[in-house]
Amino acid sequence: MIYQPAIDTETITAIDVHTHVEADAHQHTSLDQELLDASAGYFRASVPRTPTVADLADYYRERKMAAVIFTVDATTALGGHPPVSSEMIAEQAAEHNDVLIPFGSVDPRKPADAVGRIHDLATNYGVRGMKFHPSLQGFDPSASAYYPIYEACAEHELVALFHTGQTGIGAGLPGGRGIKLRYSDPMLLDDVAADFPDLTMILAHPSVPWADASISIATHKANVFIDLSGWSPKYFPPQLTRAIGSMLKEKALFGSDFPLITPERWINDFEKLGVKEDAVPLIMKENALRVLSL
Numbered sequence: 496m497i498y499q500p501a502i503d504t505e506t507i508t509a510i511d512v513h514t515h516v517e518a519d520a521h522q523h524t525s526l527d528q529e530l531l532d533a534s535a536g537y538f539r540a541s542v543p544r545t546p547t548v549a550d551l552a553d554y555y556r557e558r559k560m561a562a563v564i565f566t567v568d569a570t571t572a573l574g575g576h577p578p579v580s581s582e583m584i585a586e587q588a589a590e591h592n593d594v595l596i597p598f599g600s601v602d603p604r605k606p607a608d609a610v611g612r613i614h615d616l617a618t619n620y621g622v623r624g625m626k627f628h629p630s631l632q633g634f635d636p637s638a639s640a641y642y643p644i645y646e647a648c649a650e651h652e653l654v655a656l657f658h659t660g661q662t663g664i665g666a667g668l669p670g671g672r673g674i675k676l677r678y679s680d681p682m683l684l685d686d687v688a689a690d691f692p693d694l695t696m697i698l699a700h701p702s703v704p705w706a707d708a709s710i711s712i713a714t715h716k717a718n719v720f721i722d723l724s725g726w727s728p729k730y731f732p733p734q735l736t737r738a739i740g741s742m743l744k745e746k747a748l749f750g751s752d753f754p755l756i757t758p759e760r761w762i763n764d765f766e767k768l769g770v771k772e773d774a775v776p777l778i779m780k781e782n783a784l785r786v787l788s789l
Contacts, residue, residue, distance in 0.1 A: 498589040498597055498621030500789055502561050507594075510783035511555065511562040511758055513656070513699055513724035513750030516584050517545040529668070546754050548584055552591035558758060563596045563750075563787070564588060565626040565656075571604035572633035581612075585620035596787060598624040598656060603634045603641050610647045617651035623787060624654030624697075629678035630662050637683040645687055649694040654786060656722070657684055659709060660702035663725075663755065681709045688716040695786060697748065700725040706732040713746045714738075720786055723778070724750030728765040736768050744774035748783050 546554070548564065555562045566579040581599040588597035599616035601609035616622045625648055629636045636657065648655050659681040665672035681702050688696055698721045702709040713719045721743065723731070739747040751761045770778070783789070 548587035565598035568600040613647040628658040722750035724752040
């Protein structure tokens, strides 16, 4: 079954553009237990850490929201540990297409295989974007070796969603389990945005400690947006709070990072920021409708 969205855009209250499928029906997870525990400890997660596609559908349907769902394929960087299947995610999202929007993920450390899988995931499964996590996947996203991956995304009009900034994965472990934060410096993605003007890109998270870089790139590049996931809004850098209420109000997207942060917690803290009233519906839903072509 090829995914086709059937979301009632008039009745949903918000679109969460950043949620994780942490397990399949057999409870295989994309991260090993040490990394899951480190991430949960970092975020002090209060909900089950390994939701399946069906769990996410029930959760967001109950809240009258839609959600972008994905896993991260870091097979090479994690020493051969395979992710939850992107094909499975897309097939199951098709069964819950009233609330879910599937993105795929490929291992960028195997560029030729990654390009083939992008074509397959787009053509035969209907994914609407691709998720990349440069630090976890262990690659410099500005390197030309990975440009065929972005070409494939652009060819299929897939949104490219990149983790940026700090990550809770590996946090507190010796050496951070070898995960290098510099690969998630958003300035590396400015090259990609410039060289692929037809590729819609989302810089995920407030990009701490590089928030100014993301603000600058999203202001400068028409094809670049930012999502606000992964941090409670009460911890947003003040310059980011100002920007999303003004010059970036049509570029900012609501995202929670569920299950690590719940939408309720995020929205409750966001409402206390004092973001200009006219920007709120754009951030919560309208910008995502446009970016995701819904």
